[in-house]
Amino acid sequence: MDRKPRILSIDDEPSFTEMIKQYFEPRGYRIDVTTEGARGLELLEASAYDVVLLDLRMVGLNGDQVMREIKDKYADIKIIFITAYSDSGRTRERLMGEGAYAFVEKPITSLKYLEDLINRAVTNG
Amino acid sequence: MFNPQNYAFNEHALPVILVAFFMLSLGTFVYLRKKTSSINKAFLWICLSVFLWLVATALGYLSADPEVASSWFKIDNLGVVFIGINVYFFTVSFLGLNRKAVVLSGYAAALVLGLMIISSDFLVVGVRRYFWGYFPIWGPRGSIVLAFFFSLMLSSLIELYRGFKTTESALRRRQIAYFLIALSGAFTGSVDYMPALGVEIYPFGYLSIAFFASIVTYAIVRHQLMDIQVIIKKTIVFAGLFGAAYAIFASFAYLGSVLFENITPNRWVAMAPSVIIIVLMLRPLENFLRNTTERYLFQKSYDYKRLLRTFSDEVLTVLDINQLVNLTVNKLIDVIKLDNAAILLKSKSGERYDVAASFGVGGQRAEIRDTDPMVVFLRETGKYKLYSGPEKKNMSSGIVSAIDGLKPALAIPLMHQADLIGILTLGAKKSDEEFTPDDIDILLPLARTLSIAIANARLFEQLSESQAQAAQREKMAVIGTLSAGINHEICNPLGIARGQCEMFLLNLKEGIYAGKTQEELLEKAKEIMQKVINETDRATVITRKLSSFAKPAKGRPEGGVYIGEELGEVLSLVEHEFKLDNIEVKHEIPYDIPAVRADRKQVQEILFNIIRNAAQSIEGSGTISVSARLSGKHVLVDISDTGAGINETDLVQIFNPFFTTKEPGKGTGLGLFIVKQIIERNGGRITVKSEPGAGTIFTLAFAVSEKNGGKTENAGAFSERAD
Numbered sequence: 001m002d003r004k005p006r007i008l009s010i011d012d013e014p015s016f017t018e019m020i021k022q023y024f025e026p027r028g029y030r031i032d033v034t035t036e037g038a039r040g041l042e043l044l045e046a047s048a049y050d051v052v053l054l055d056l057r058m059v060g061l062n063g064d065q066v067m068r069e070i071k072d073k074y075a076d077i078k079i080i081f082i083t084a085y086s087d088s089g090r091t092r093e094r095l096m097g098e099g100a101y102a103f104v105e106k107p108i109t110s111l112k113y114l115e116d117l118i119n120r121a122v123t124n125g
Numbered sequence: 126m127f128n129p130q131n132y133a134f135n136e137h138a139l140p141v142i143l144v145a146f147f148m149l150s151l152g153t154f155v156y157l158r159k160k161t162s163s164i165n166k167a168f169l170w171i172c173l174s175v176f177l178w179l180v181a182t183a184l185g186y187l188s189a190d191p192e193v194a195s196s197w198f199k200i201d202n203l204g205v206v207f208i209g210i211n212v213y214f215f216t217v218s219f220l221g222l223n224r225k226a227v228v229l230s231g232y233a234a235a236l237v238l239g240l241m242i243i244s245s246d247f248l249v250v251g252v253r254r255y256f257w258g259y260f261p262i263w264g265p266r267g268s269i270v271l272a273f274f275f276s277l278m279l280s281s282l283i284e285l286y287r288g289f290k291t292t293e294s295a296l297r298r299r300q301i302a303y304f305l306i307a308l309s310g311a312f313t314g315s316v317d318y319m320p321a322l323g324v325e326i327y328p329f330g331y332l333s334i335a336f337f338a339s340i341v342t343y344a345i346v347r348h349q350l351m352d353i354q355v356i357i358k359k360t361i362v363f364a365g366l367f368g369a370a371y372a373i374f375a376s377f378a379y380l381g382s383v384l385f386e387n388i389t390p391n392r393w394v395a396m397a398p399s400v401i402i403i404v405l406m407l408r409p410l411e412n413f414l415r416n417t418t419e420r421y422l423f424q425k426s427y428d429y430k431r432l433l434r435t436f437s438d439e440v441l442t443v444l445d446i447n448q449l450v451n452l453t454v455n456k457l458i459d460v461i462k463l464d465n466a467a468i469l470l471k472s473k474s475g476e477r478y479d480v481a482a483s484f485g486v487g488g489q490r491a492e493i494r495d496t497d498p499m500v501v502f503l504r505e506t507g508k509y510k511l512y513s514g515p516e517k518k519n520m521s522s523g524i525v526s527a528i529d530g531l532k533p534a535l536a537i538p539l540m541h542q543a544d545l546i547g548i549l550t551l552g553a554k555k556s557d558e559e560f561t562p563d564d565i566d567i568l569l570p571l572a573r574t575l576s577i578a579i580a581n582a583r584l585f586e587q588l589s590e591s592q593a594q595a596a597q598r599e600k601m602a603v604i605g606t607l608s609a610g611i612n613h614e615i616c617n618p619l620g621i622a623r624g625q626c627e628m629f630l631l632n633l634k635e636g637i638y639a640g641k642t643q644e645e646l647l648e649k650a651k652e653i654m655q656k657v658i659n660e661t662d663r664a665t666v667i668t669r670k671l672s673s674f675a676k677p678a679k680g681r682p683e684g685g686v687y688i689g690e691e692l693g694e695v696l697s698l699v700e701h702e703f704k705l706d707n708i709e710v711k712h713e714i715p716y717d718i719p720a721v722r723a724d725r726k727q728v729q730e731i732l733f734n735i736i737r738n739a740a741q742s743i744e745g746s747g748t749i750s751v752s753a754r755l756s757g758k759h760v761l762v763d764i765s766d767t768g769a770g771i772n773e774t775d776l777v778q779i780f781n782p783f784f785t786t787k788e789p790g791k792g793t794g795l796g797l798f799i800v801k802q803i804i805e806r807n808g809g810r811i812t813v814k815s816e817p818g819a820g821t822i823f824t825l826a827f828a829v830s831e832k833n834g835g836k837t838e839n840a841g842a843f844s845e846r847a848d
Contacts, residue, residue, distance in 0.1 A: 013617050015660065019624045026637045057613070057705045084616040106612075107620030111627050 005050035005122040009033040010040035010066060011082065012058040020053065023111050037061025041069055049077055050122045051101075053114075056083035056091070064095075071099055078121040082106060082114075126197070131190045137257040138183040139376045143369060144331040144338070145179035148172045151338050155345070167215035174211050175334055177204030182317075182328075186258035194252045198261035202248055203239040206270060209277035210235045212308065216281040219304065220288040231277060238270060255325060263321045271318060278312055296559045303344035311337035432460040433571065441574060446470075446582040450482035453575060457551065458484045461564075465552030467531045469493060470579070471545065478548060483531070485552060491527040499526030503538035504545035509569065510536045511560060535560050537568060539576040546579060596730070596799045613701055614667040618660035625653045625660075670697055673726075685830050686721050688753050688762055689714035691728045695736060707746035710736075714753045721760045721827035723807040728827075731804055731811075734796045735764050735823050742768025742821060758829050765822035771815040779813065 007029055009020045017033035024031040032047070034040050038061050040052070052070060056063035063081060070077055081095055084106040092103040101121050108114055152172025159165045181201035188194035210231040217224040241247040250264040263270075285308065289301040314330030314337075344350035435456055443449040450468040457466050465485030469478040478493040478500060480486070493500065502510065512534050528536060533550035540546070549572050554560070560568075629650065632638050638646055673694075692712055703710055721728070732751075739749045747767040754761050771779060771786075778784045780801040804811050808828050815821040 013621075015621045015656070016617060019621055019628065023624070023628045023631075026632065027635075059704050059707075062705070084612040106616040107623060109623075111624050112631060 004029045005118055006048060007031045007051050007053065007118060008040060008043055008049045009053040010037060010058075010063075011035060011053070011055040013055070016055075016082075019111075024115070027115070037063070037066045040066055044070065044074060044077075049074075051078045051080060051118050053080050053082050053118075056081055056085045056095075067095070067098065067100065078118075080104060080114075080117065080121065082108060126193050131193045132184075132187045133189040135186045135258045136376060136380050138186040139372075141179050141183040141186070141331045143372065144335045145176050145183065147338050147369070148179070148334060149176040151342060152176070164215065164218045167211065167218045170211040171208065171215055174204045174207040177201070178208065179204075179331055179334065182331075185252075185260070188259055191252045191254075191259060194259035195249060195261070198249050198252065198259075199243050202242045202261070202270070206235045206238045206242065206273065209274040213277040213281045216284050220284055220301075222284060222288075227280075234273060238273065242270075253320075253323075255320060257327060260320045260328070262323070263318075267318075267322065275315075278308075278315075282308060282312070299558070300344060300350045303340060303350060307337045307340035307344070310340065432456065433567065435460070436571060437574070441578045443578070444582050444585045446579065446586060447481065449578055449582050453549075454482040454484050461551070462555040463552050464555060465532055465550075467533075467550045468539075468575075469528075469548040469550070471495070471547060480531070481547070486531045491530055493527040497526050497528065499528045499536065500545070500548070503536065503548060507538055507540050509538065509565065509572075511565075512536075535565075535568070537572040539572055539579065541576045541580045546576060546583075549575065592799075592802065596803065599796060599799055615664045618664040622657040622660040622664075625656050629653050667697075670694060686723045686725050686728050686827075688718060688721060688728065688732075688760060688827070689716075691725060692732055692751055695729050695732045698733070699736065699740070703740060703749075706740065706743070708740050708743055709746075709748045710751070711748060712751040714751070718753045718755060718760055720830040721809075722830040723809065723827055724803075727803045727807055731800050731825065732762075732764070734800045735825075738796060739764060739766035739768060739821065739823075742766055742770070744769065747820075755829070756826075759826045760829060762825040762827070763822055764825070765820060767820045770817040770819055770821055771813075772817050776813065776815055780811075 004027075007020075007024055009017050009031065011017050011020075011033075012035050014035055017035060021031055021033050032043050032049075034043060035058075037058055040054075041061070043049075044052075052066075054063045054066055063083065067079055067081075070079060078101040079099070080102045081092075081100055082104045085091060095103055102117055104114065104117070149172060152169040155165050155172075156169040178201050181197045181204060185194045185197035185201060188197060210228070213224075213231060214228050216222075217228065238247075242249065246264065248263055248266055248270055249261045251262045252259040253262050254260075282305070285301055285305045289298055289305060292298050292301060311333050314333030316326060316333075317328040317330035319326045320328055341350065436453070440449065440452045440456060443452060450470065454466045454468055457463060463485075465483070467483035467486050468481050470481040471477075472479050476495055478495065478497075495501075495504075499510065510533075528548070528550060531550045532552050534553045535551045537549045537551070538545050539549055549568075551560070551568070633646075638649070641649070689712075692714060696710055696712070700710065736749060736751070743749075743766060749764065749766045752763050754763075775784075775786055779797050781798060784798070801811055804825060804827075810826040812824045812826075813821065814824075
C-alpha cells in the first residue's frame with residue numbers, strides 16, 4: 001500500500017486523542033479523533049478508515065461494543081486497542097481472540113512504535 | 126467454804142467472774158498458740174494470777190458468812206501479790222531484758238508473802254460490809270504488799286516505756302505501745318486497794334482488767350502481739366461477745382425479776398417484763414455488737430472490700446495493658462496507702478522484667494534480668510516474698526536483687542500458666558504497719574486475678590494487632606482491584622507526557638519543524654513542557670491520594686474530621702471507575718455539618734468500603750447517594766444505593782467476619798466486619814436497612830468532635846509529611 005493508512009482514534013481521554021492527532025497529521029496521515037464510542041461509529045459510517053485506535057473502557061459505548069460493531073460492518077479495518085486496563089493479559093487474549101489486531105498497554109512506550117505498528121497492520125493485511 | 130449454805134446471790138459478783146474467766150481464756154489461748162514461748166507463758170501467769178484475784182474476790186462477795194469471805198479474800202490477795210511479779214516477769218521477757226535476779230527474788234518474795242497472807246492474818250485482818258458485799262480489811266502490813274506491788278508495776282511500766290523509745294522495728298514499737306496502754310489501764314485497777322484500806326470506793330478493778338484484756342486481744346489480732354497470728358473467724362468473735370454481753374444482760378434481767386417478785390408472787394409473771402426487755406433489746410444489741418466488732422476488730426486500716434470491689438469493677442475489665450497496670454498501681458497506692466508500688470512485666474524477649482507501672486520508686490534503676498536471683502526465686506517457688514515483718518518463713522536472706530531498687534516490702538509473683546509474666550512489688554505502708562497474713566490473703570488472689578487480666582490484655586493486644594493486619598490486607602486487596610481505575614489515572618498522563626516529548630524530538634529529527642523559526646520552535650517547546658507539567662501533576666495527585674489511603678491508620682480518634690472532605694478523597698479514587706460502570710455518585714454533605722471525632726484514615730476506609738460494596742451491588746447502571754445530617758451530638762451519614770439489595774438472612778450476617786455473598790475469590794468477607802470494628806472503635810455506630818431488588822442503605826453515626834477539624838494533610842504537593 002502506497003498511501004498512508006487512514007486512522008480513527010477513539011479514546012475518552014482528550015489529551016490522548018489530541019496528541020495522536022498532533023503526531024500523525026504532520027506525518028501525512030489522515031486522522032480523525034473522538035472521545036466517544038458512538039461518535040466513532042458515526043465517523044466510521046461517514047468515511048473509510050484502515051485502522052481504528054480503540055480505548056477499552058469508556059463512558060457510554062465501550063471498546064468491546066465498538067469493536068463488535070466494526071467487525072460486523074467493516075471487517076477489513078484493523079483494530080488496535082490502546083488501554084490502561086490491565087488484568088494480567090486475560091482481556092488482551094480475549095480481544096485478540098475476537099479479532100483485534102493488537103493490544104497496546106498505556107502508557108504507550110513510543111509514538112514511533114505505534115506508527116510502525118499501524119503501518120505493519122495495514123501492510124501485512 | 127465448801128458449804129453452799131454459806132453463800133448468797135450477789136449480782137456484784139457476776140461481772141467480776143465474767144472478767145476472771147475472760148482473762149483465764151485469754152491466757153490459755155495465748156499459751157496454747159505457742160507453748161514454747163516464755164513470753165506467752167509469762168502472759169499466762171499474769172492471767173492466772175488475775176483470775177485467782179478476781180474469782181476469789183467474787184466468791185468473797187457471794188459469801189454470806191464473814192468468816193468464809195475472809196478466807197476467800199486471803200486467796201484473793203495471794204493472787205494480788207503474784208500479779209506484780211508476773212507483770213514484771215512478762216515485761217522483761219517481752220522486752221528480752223536480763224533481770225534474772227530481780228525476777229527470782231521477786232517470785233521468792235511473792236511466795237513468802239502469799240503463804241503468809243493465806244495462812245495467817247498477816248494482811249487480811251477481817252472483813253467489812255460495803256454495799257457491794259464483803260470486802261477485806263487490811264492490817265498495817267498492807268503497806269508492804271502495796272510497796273511490793275507498786276514497785277514492780279512501776280518498774281514494768283518504765284521498762285516498757287524505755288523499750289518503746291529504743292526499739293526500731295515499727296511493728297515491735299506498736300506491740301510495746303499497746304501493751305503499755307493496756308497495762309496503764311489495768312493499773313487503775315489499783316483502786317481496789319482503797320476499800321481494803323477503809324475508803325468506800327466501788328472496786329471497779331475488774332473493769333480495768335476487762336480493758337486490759339480487750340486491748341491485748343486487739344493488739345494480738347491487729348499487731349501480732351506475742352507473735353500470735355490469728356485469722357479469727359468473725360462469727361466466733363461475734364458469738365463470744367454476744368454471749369458475754371447477753372450473759373451480763375440476762376443477769377440484770379434476772380435481778381429485775383427478783384424485784385418484781387415482791388409485787389407478784391407468781392415467779393413466771395414476775396419474769397415477764399424481763400423477758401420482754403430481753404426480746405426487745407436482742408436486735409439492737411446484736412447490731413451494736415456486730416458493728417463494733419466489724420469496726421474495731423476486722424476493719425483493716427484500708428478497706429479491702431473496697432479494694433477488691435473497685436479492682437474487679439474498674440481495673441480488671443481494662444483491656445489496654447498500660448492502662449491496666451497503671452490503674453492497678455494507683456488503686457493499690459490509694460487504698461492500702463503505700464509508699465510505693467510497681468508492676469514489672471516480662472519483656473517480649475523474655476530476658477528482662479521491665480517496670481510497666483510504678484509509683485514512688487524513683488527514676489534510675491538497674492535492669493532486672495530474668496536471671497536475677499529474686500526473679501528466679503519468685504518464678505521457681507511461685508511464692509511471694511515478704512521483706513520484713515513477723516512472717517519470716519519466706520525470707521531467703523542474702524539475696525541481692527535488682528528488685529531491691531524498687532524498695533519493696535512485699536513482692537508477689539504474677540504467674541500465668543506456670544510462667545512468671547510479671548511481678549507486683551508493694552512498698553511499706555504509710556502507717557508503718559507490717560503486711561499481715563490477712564493482707565496477704567487478700568493480695569494473693571488479687572495478684573492471681575491481675576495475672577489473668579494481664580494475660581487477657583496481652584491476648585487482646587495481639588488480637589487487635591492481627592485484626593489491624595487483616596484490615597490492612599483487606600485494604601491492599603481493595604487497592605489491587607482498584608488498579609484499573611488507578612492505572613487509567615496514572616498511565617494516561619504519563620503516556621501523554623512521554624508522547625509529547627517524543628513527538629517534539631521526532632518532529633525535529635524528521636524535519637517536520639523544518640520551516641519553523643527558532644522562536645516558533647521555542648514556543649512549541651514551551652507548550653509541550655506545560656503539557657508535560659500538567660500531566661505529571663495529574664499523575665502525582667492520584668499517587669499521593671493512593672499512598673495516603675494505603676497508609677495504615679493510627680487507629681485513634683483524633684477529632685476534627687470532616688465527612689465531606691474524606692468523602693471527596695474517597696470518590697476521587699473511584700469516580701473514574703464508577704463512571705465507566707455507569708454508576709452515578711450523588712453527594713450532599715451540607716457545608717455546616719460539623720467535624721466528627723474519628724481517625725481520618727479510618728473514616729476514609731469506612732466510606733470506601735461501603736461505597737465499593739454499594740457499587741458492586743449495582744448491575745447495569747445505578748446511583749449511589751451519600752448524604753449527611755446532624756442529629757443531636759452525632760453526624761449521621763446515609764449511604765444508599767440502587768443495587769440488588771440484601772435478603773433478610775444475609776442482612777443479619779453481613780457484619781460477621783468472613784461472611785460474603787460474592788463469588789469465591791472476589792470477596793474476603795472482611796470488608797464490612799472491619800468497617801464495623803473500626804467505626805465502633807471510633808465511638809460510632811453502623812446500621813443497615815435493605816430491600817431486595819430496591820437497594821441498601823447504610824447509616825453511620827459519628828460523634829461530633831469537640832474541636833474543629835484541621836485541613837487535610839495532603840492538600841499540596843509541598844506539604845511536609847511525617848513519614
